[in-house]
Amino acid sequence: MPVNLTAPDPASLLPVAGVRLGIASAGIKTPGRRDLTLIELAPGSHVAGVFTQNRFCAAPVMLCKQHLGQMNQRGDTIRALVINTGNANAGTGEEGLRRAQQTCEAVAQRMGCATEGVLPFSTGVILEPLPIDKILPALPAAQADLASDHWSDAAHAIMTTDIVAKGASRQAQVGGKTITVTGIAKGSGMIHPNMATMLGFVATDAAIAAPLMPQLVKDVADVSFNCVTVDGDTSTNDSFILIASGQAGNAEIADAASADYATLKSALSEVAIELAQAMARDGEGATKFITVAVDGGRDHAECKQIAYAIARSPLVKTAFFASDPNLGRILAAIGYAGVSDLDVTTLQVYLGEVLVAEKGGRAASYTEAQGAAVMKEADITVRVVLNRGDVSATVWTCDFSYDYVKINAEYRT
Template identity: 60%
Template sequence: MAVNLKEKNADELLSIDGIQVFVGQAGVKKPNHDDLTLMVLAPGNSVGAVFTQNRFCAAPVHICKAHLFDEDGVRALVVNTGNANAGTGVQGRNDALSICRAVAEQIDCAVSQVLPFSTGVILEPLPADKIVAALPDVKPVTWADAARAIMTTDTVPKAASREGKVGSNHTVRATGIAKGAGMIHPNMATMLGFIACDANVSQPVLQLLTQEVADMSFNSITVDGDTSTNDSFVIIATGRNGQSEIDNIADPRYQQLRDLLGSLALELAQAIVRDGEGATKFITIQVDNAASREDARKIAYAIAHSPLVKTAFYASDPNLGRLLAAIGYSGVDVNTDTLRMWLGDVLVAEEGGRAASYTEEAGQRVMNEAEITVRIDLRSGRDSATVYTCDLSKEYVAINADYRS
């Protein structure tokens, strides 16, 4: 049911020198299903990561935060689906560590050089023994296979690649995969994202870049307003493209790399919204000329989170007063007499009310489309923000009502 989203073929995705990808079957939730992914990194890489801000963050998030800045660097990432290992207390952290230990023994590295990730049902014990038993049998695969293996309620695997100049004499290749369809809301928005590139970047600089890329992409989407316990976004730089190290954000190559990876991450983030559980519409909410970016984001998210707005989009109903109501309760001090709002190319509101040129027929024409842009001009400053969301359908209720069955 994904909105204008197609699965990428393996030959559309770039291989990245310095990283090997493996997939296996641990039977965490169901048998004969790829639910275990292992990424093995060559020495000399750097890794940046950002995680959920949910206070009830999952056990693997705790372990990742402890391992990320190990002085010897990261050598492996291990991902399981079917169980989030969240709300599992001390035992959950011990289970995550036991998986790290098994990976470390398998590839001959320190336990602290392994980052674990989990996604799936919350508040259920992780069958770590199944994952440990499956690790020796993982098989080398393509990025496309890995994108499928990390899916839960996703209907389409999410993967993309980019290649571009960074500096005058070097090209950077990057490939990313992500999963997520529900429980999607920023402060990471249950979502996992992994990007690997062959750039040469120091770890502190890569960490800053990861945070910036996340804000440009995964922190600008929402499906249902629920912030997951497990959200994680990782960028790996293998350092294999032959360039000198980017060790300062003032380096002109930093901006070039940020733009390249930001474009890739945004494609993955938008793919999550396009595949939102039960989604039939992909909606862009753009707020311009705000007094601050924070104000613009507050208004965009007030609209994006409104069940009344989202169900109107699902019904293709131009009941557009719901959008104005959301702006009004956003908490932003707006001048309703000067604000203007468009639905697609149709001016809907101005001077505190319905635009004189607006017609129901024009609004209906836009609401019938699968991709819709809402644009608000606050006329109170120069800052802007864009948020991507989807509609709220009957299927969303069905998917989440049946999630554990």
């Protein structure tokens, strides 16, 4: 079961002016399931995205990148997103691209925009052809369902092995106006940067200059979705999309050094971090949510390197599932992380608030009972203090349970 995670109250997911969502049932994998989402954007909305680094990226990812580039080049804007679950349209070659393009063409015709103004997204089983014979007939129902308050419905519609729908909202004051940020995401397994098996869509009604969007979406991803790992597998379909509709009435943010930019970035980051943490809490078969914090590093890269070595170690993760304070596994992960000049005699390791290792070995004050007490908790923090600088990094993960194996063994059945 998800670790201290419940689905958001639909009323808590605030409408974003200039964004409407519609959901329909295409029956892609499960008959009758609402598995198709259409998102309509107001004219003039700005959109940017970051995508999987997997070289076997899916057809919709390739098409998204292409459409974003084309629209940016001619100064035009994205008008719609179409999202299906149940089929990833990955490992499908030229036919997969053709079917994704057909979907975009059909949406564009209905929405009255250019085909390049539509971004496609898919999630589900790999190596299976996209069933456009099911998707295209469901588009009219999705369009008829468009409404500004359907964020919760969309959060449920994009789920695959997720148990809990993921969504969050924030509001802030920018330029004397109240701006809203709302986002949804899906992801439970095959989660690891860059990025993780996840789809994330975060929208704001703030007005921000288009040239600032690519850096903004990257910065937000780097503190959120690129800080979570469930199983160390980077998916073929990962996409994080940032939308700014410009409908809030604030003066357009044009300076990345301004206070308004910082306020907007903070609100966007809060929503994205909540969604990213929800993925680890809802990791396939998860029973523990684990924060791995590395402090006192020389640079961000080495801190993240060590944090990920701990967070993605199957031996560490199975020890957490067993509530076994097998600290040697954590020390081993730190040692093989690849920081070649790391002096292990100068660092400390904490389990919760308990100092468990220092001076290259077990802390003199540490007892097995202390470690066992921490390991029984559902939310656990591992903190490594390197004592070689003032840089920190944090990643989030979960344990490995029997259910993780069961879920993935039965994924296609």
